[in-house]
Amino acid sequence: MTQAGWEVAKLHGLAEAVLIVTITFSALMSLVFFLRLGIRLRYQELMREDYLMGAGYVLNLVQNAFACYCAYNGVGLPDSEIPGGKNGPTYNEGLKAVFLWQLFYLTSMAFIKSSICLTILRIAIIRWQRILLWTIIGLSFFIAVILDIFILVECKPIARIWNEEPGWCYPNSAKVAITFITSGVNIVTDWICTILPIFIIWKLQMPKQRKVALSFVLGAGCMASIATLVRLPSASAYFEEYDYLKELGTKVTWTIIETDIAVIAGCLPALRRLVKGLQSNRPSKAYPNSDNKLLALVSWKSSKKGSQKDAQKGTPKVPQDPYSPYRTYMPNDSLEELGSTKSIITPGPIVK
Known part of the structure; x- marks a missing residue:
């Protein structure tokens, strides 16, 4: 007052x-x-x-x-x-x-x-x-x-x-x-x-x-x-x-x-x-009429074999517990997210 x-x-x-x-x-x-x-x-x-x-x-x-x-x-x-x-x-x-x-x-x-x-x-x-x-x-x-x-x-x-x-x-x-x-x-x-x-x-x-x-x-x-x-x-x-x-x-x-x-x-x-969502909605330059999700799936399958050694080379081992904040088995995971920063934007308990 x-x-x-x-x-x-x-x-x-x-x-x-x-x-x-x-x-x-x-x-x-x-x-x-x-x-x-x-x-x-x-x-x-x-x-x-x-x-x-x-x-x-x-x-x-x-x-x-x-x-x-x-x-x-x-x-x-x-x-x-x-x-x-x-x-x-x-x-x-x-x-x-x-x-x-x-x-x-x-x-x-x-x-x-x-x-x-x-x-x-x-x-x-x-x-x-x-x-x-x-x-x-x-x-x-x-x-x-x-x-x-x-x-x-x-x-x-x-x-x-x-x-x-x-x-x-x-x-x-x-x-x-x-x-x-x-x-x-x-x-x-x-x-x-x-x-x-x-x-x-x-x-x-x-x-x-x-x-x-x-x-x-x-x-x-x-x-x-x-x-x-x-x-x-x-x-x-x-x-x-x-x-x-x-x-x-x-x-x-x-x-x-x-x-x-x-x-x-x-x-x-x-x-x-939000930024990733905006980028995923853009049409591909090589295939402007194609489905981006399908292209991503094909790209993931074609590169999976050759990138296994590279992924294991520098990426720390990650627990596969579905309730772990470091889990990688999740829908729509991409190779670039495995063992990296996925846990920053996805739910999961924080281990003390």
Whole structure:
């Protein structure tokens, strides 16, 4: 509930950029997420990582809504251009909006990163790789819980954060330390989730171009870490006595970019089936009037004999349990999918 005398701040400069970036990335993120959801529902393949990504998407969308509210309450504007100044109700409402935005940011990232790790677990066979991914999942939720608790007890009473009641708060150096810890963990885990799939895929028996394409799709999360690095200098905003909300606008902007890119990157592997479906509907150049499925079947039978040795040469042995995430006995399997990335887009339990 806003205080008496609250006014909407006039947006321009950084405050306007916060609003435009948030709306733009929210639209892109929503488009990619609903494409992923549509593919999963069409093939009846909703899995645990889809539910985690759905939770992360909803929480991130709420975070984006609070980021827009931040802009309308002076975040990104100097104190002199905020209605009522630094001691006015609009400024206090901006502090409250930042408080709520932080809570949803930290919580959403835990769900998003866990979804990405579960996706990679479908192609991770070696024990240390699986242990590493489960460790990242546990660490993501642990960090989120600890930091959320810190934000809730940062000031006593809690209304002291947005200047509604007198009280005390932890020093600003604690906020800066928390920012660097969060950013450091995000950067390390982002790059692990980028490098590990490339390491796994590069050992599979498939064309080099396909390896590069799949590595890019599964490693797109590294772009989120770039936004995290750019955001780090904005932590100095906590030491600003004047124009605090203006300096905080940079942090809000790059954080929105970071989390929305993470959602988009986490949804890309599922969209691979959409691209394959579009390609399969195109007529063959050699036989424009032929049935593509029939041509694929003939091609598969003619190449099966000669490719058995090649397939065994570089492809790791894959369990044939029908309930295994690495199974290869499935309808419409092609040679290029055997022992490769089929488990990323097909249902199956994840082995701990």
